[in-house]
Amino acid sequence: MTDLFHESDSDVGSDGHEDTGPSDRSARAERRRRAKKRAQRQRTIFTFVAMVLGLAVIVVGAILLLRPLFSGGGEDPSSGPSDFPGPGVGSVEVVVSPGDSGAAIGQTLVDAGVVATVPAFVAAYNANADAAGIQPGTYTLMQQLPAVDAVAALLDPASRSDSSITVPEGWRATQIYERLAEQLELDVADVEAAAAEVTLPAEAEGAIEGWLFPSTYSIAEDAEPLAVLQGMVDMTVSVLERNEVPQDAWHDVIVKASIVEREVSREEDRGNVAQVIENRLQQCNDSGRLEMDSTLAYELNKPASEITQSEWAADTPYNTRVIVGLPPTPIASPGESSIAAAANPPAGEYCYFVTVNLDTGETKFTGDYQEFLAFKEEYQQWRESNR
Template identity: 50%
Template sequence: MTDLFDEPLAGTADPDQDRANSRRRAHRRRQAKRRAQRRRNLITFIVMIVAIALLIGGAWVLIRPMLAGDGAATETISDYPGPGTGEVQIVVNTGDTGSDIATTLVDNDVVATSGAFVQAYSNNPDAVGIQAGTYTLQSQMNAADAVAALLDPASRSDLTITIPEGWRATKIYARIANRLGVTEEEVATAAAEVAASYLPAEAGGEIEGWLFASTYTVQPDSTPTSVLQQMVDLTVANLDERNIPAEDRAELLIKASIVEAEVANQDDWDRVARVLENRLAGCTGDGTLGMDSTYAYGLNKIATEITRTEWQTEHPFNTRIVPGLPPTPIGAAGPGAVDAVLNPPEGDWCYFVTVNPTTGETRFTADYDEHLVNQQMYRDWLAAQTAAPEETTEGEG
């Protein structure tokens, strides 16, 4: 029986061959794993490269606005030693960033490179305070000096023109003439042209009251015409902002100009606006405003110089005699007076008197007898200051 196992069974593999086959299969599996791992490593590497590229691209998008010019990232940063020569006028526009200013300066050879200015801008904590405007700088300045010059008001070559509330047009002409270095006649001529061809139709060709009280920045090449148009534009913009219909604008400006002229204390503007409405509605019985400021404008003199005879003379601006509003505004109104006219408080006041012009104390009342007492208080104040001219009457509203 044992002899039966001395020969290999039919179909049975050689053990050595099986081991060899097994080793080959294991080797192939290891090779496949290594190939799979290499593929995974390659994919991971590619994903990492793409992610880094995206990060770099995103950073470039964020950093680029802070640098000047398309090639600012690779620009060799160099700087002029200064102090600079000659004069160069440059304009900083509203909303300009440090890189925007740098580009302007490089284009005008004020600084050597955008990078130098951006660095100097970043190193100066006050640089964010650089204002829009026109500046006179020098060619080939050191970048840090250029930043300092832009922060120095003395470098500004543009002009500011401030128009206080209540100023009449002729006084505004004088201010414009003085600031632009021209004659008042030139400004008056320009005003006539603006009134004829630039004013909105609702102004009726009258420029008075359409020159808004504000501070204006004008350029060195500005003309009287361009400055006057800027003032008219601001008036229109303020009326547009408040959604005032065109047909109501002239009347609104007349009322606001009276409010400006009648009292110095802005806290009283709203009550003066209410008195105007109450008088126009007939609280005095005859529909007259009785405002000294309107006739003073019409006669081009101060109210205390108006004589009794003049007060008794009919005149379009003599609102003690002629009912209703005067034909035009009597000066430049600001936004505060406009808003007071648009929203006067409720009240029955029909009279008011500034009893002490020094302090601006003004008393309002609906009672005429009380108004007479307030008038006497004003006369007492006036007598304490100086003797009143024989033929004048007191200022009152």
């Protein structure tokens, strides 16, 4: 009986199930392989979806980050259009201040409702070659204008709602008084009285000459001469500060710059004349005298060509053929380029110069005295030919 039971057990598999043979084992292996492949495919799909979602997050973030850069300096597009379609409505007065940049003017116009955005105005300003000629002053403009129309309106004299006065470079104070009196319909004596009340920097040493900055100034209908003149002086101080001129050098720089202004007619010569002034003060001509015709011409208030021999020999504070060093005051109102040249004259050996052609302003410079004499002869020949 025991042998019979042992023979029956030999047909039962080790897992307690009846083993049907090699084909059953192969089926089970195939099922396991398919299950493993299915799990791997699910992991791959999950990874791909995660990558797509991550990329989408990056793209959306980049769009949100960069959108302000392309929509006008961080402005919310929903707050209004980047530019008005026009043609404009109503009117408003706006003030362009001296020294305003395109962006500053744009902000003024945005605040007044003239243009929609600063970037739109700046783009129109930069696209118009004449925009740099927009003058300080008060303008009456329509609101809700396209930016290009706003720039055009600021360039149109008809848009000005005030008057203005232009002070040319190289003018002396008396000339400025006369023009201001004419503009304000006053007597020159009234303007001169106002000039005496102007607050000058201590470095001016009480003399207003040279401190009335040459520029174009806006004048309101009820403007007082004192306010206009004070604005000119304040502008000179601003220019000195902008050019980083040390305050203790203001007086001498303005005096030198005024001489530069009166001695040259070409922009490219300003630095060279400033160099000559500096070198003569350092006695490149063995005397320390400036020997500039313009200083005595200022004192006598007549052209250098009309000064007599006795006047050239006179020992006066402005006769720099006689005195050593600078004259006591400026001799004209210098512009910014002359101030910059006087504050920082280029290094070099120039000690002499002659304007050899009064029509073109051609001026020749040298550090050699004999060459200087040749330049003088060239001028004399030009003068004889153009008497």
